[in-house]
Amino acid sequence: MTAQDWHEFIIKFAADQLSVSEGQIPSTASKTHPSRFPALEKIAAGRDYIRTDEFAKIVSREPQTIRKKYCLTGFCFGVTPTKFGNKLLWPVAAIAALLAGERP
Numbered sequence: 001m002t003a004q005d006w007h008e009f010i011i012k013f014a015a016d017q018l019s020v021s022e023g024q025i026p027s028t029a030s031k032t033h034p035s036r037f038p039a040l041e042k043i044a045a046g047r048d049y050i051r052t053d054e055f056a057k058i059v060s061r062e063p064q065t066i067r068k069k070y071c072l073t074g075f076c077f078g079v080t081p082t083k084f085g086n087k088l089l090w091p092v093a094a095i096a097a098l099l100a101g102e103r104p
Contacts, residue, residue: 036096037096040095047092048091048092048093049089049092050089050090050095051089051090052066052081052090054090055079055095058095058099059095059098070088077098079098080094
């Protein structure tokens with residue numbers, strides 16, 4: 001199953017669960033959808049998680065600033081990463097919520 005097929009499946013599933021038509025996304029979902037933020041959508045390229053350097057670019061900070069905030073608090077700008085080996089992976093959905101002005 002390709003990423004595009006998976007995306008279409010999720011949209012259909014959500015539409016069925018929320019009883020909305022296929023082309024209509026509920027307003028709460030569309031506010032934080034990565035497609036609302038072209039820079040985030042371009043960097044994420046369909047992935048659910050992005051690297052620290054990519055997250056830093058989106059929030060206009062240096063990667064070391066992001067790492068320092070994470071080391072001191074366990075999160076950065078309200079977004080909590082997932083550790084994968086020695087890397088931090090940041091959830092795209094939480095970053096979209098952050099950019100939308102919502103609490104991630």
